[in-house]
Amino acid sequence: MFSTRRLVYLSLLLAMATTLHVLEGLFPIPLPFPGVKLGLANIVTLLVLYLYDLRAAMTVAIARVLLGSLLGGTFFAPAFFLGLTGAVISTLIMALLVKKTTCFSPLGISLCGAVSHNLGQLLMASFLLQNQAIFFYLPILLLGAIPTGLVTGYLLQGLLERLKAAGILAELTRN
């Protein structure tokens, strides 16, 4: 299991992720396309990936979706399964990119996270609806994923720089 120190930090990060997840649900983006949102909670998932590993990030991502759906009242509703699949797949893809490649900045990795989140959502939606036509919605989601993925990636980049400058980054990753 996680060391006590890491468990505490992960719990705090999970609380932040859940807060962002719920807050974001309260302020939908005023666009006529359902499903397009900023994905602020993804900042925390990606931060955990940068600080720790896939296991920690996956734990935070899944627990965040569970807690967020309990707080938002969508537990076991279709939206919950869409969010869960999206979170799991995007965490896997982002982990692959963070740990195995060096050519992407947080912006690119966040964008990949947004795109894979959309793909995961649509996979689950097509399974729930027993209908593949939902994939016609993918181009619109992809167009939405570019700005939202870049914005969250940019926020994470700024966050990492500030954590580093303040010396907190070393403290967070100390075992």
Added chain:
Amino acid sequence: MTRADKVLIAAVLLCALLGLVTIYRHFFISADQLLPTQATITVAGKVLHTIDLDPVGGNEMMQITGRLGPATVEVAGGRIRMREANCPEQICVKQSWIQAPGSTIVCLPGEIIIHIDGLAPVDAVTR
């Protein structure tokens, strides 16, 4: 932002635009390329004329004779109307142009029916 990031953004943008174009062609262009619609003019239960409603065709006047005497049907730009008829209420004339499959103009006193062949387009589907 690294070079790889920019390539990635371009790739996602390209995929999205290609997808949109494909869907647009699939759904919207093919809907415009339906078979040319036909109108039938029936007088007293007998089919008198079958006319192609060519969307780019010019004006065409047709004289027909109903039960109350002559009437004029006009075809233009994929639409059809009863231009003149000597029935008392002129309901058929006032209905003006029709063009959607399934639409009908009826002149009851003249026993003239102008019908555009095909099923009326569906408003909505519920399951």
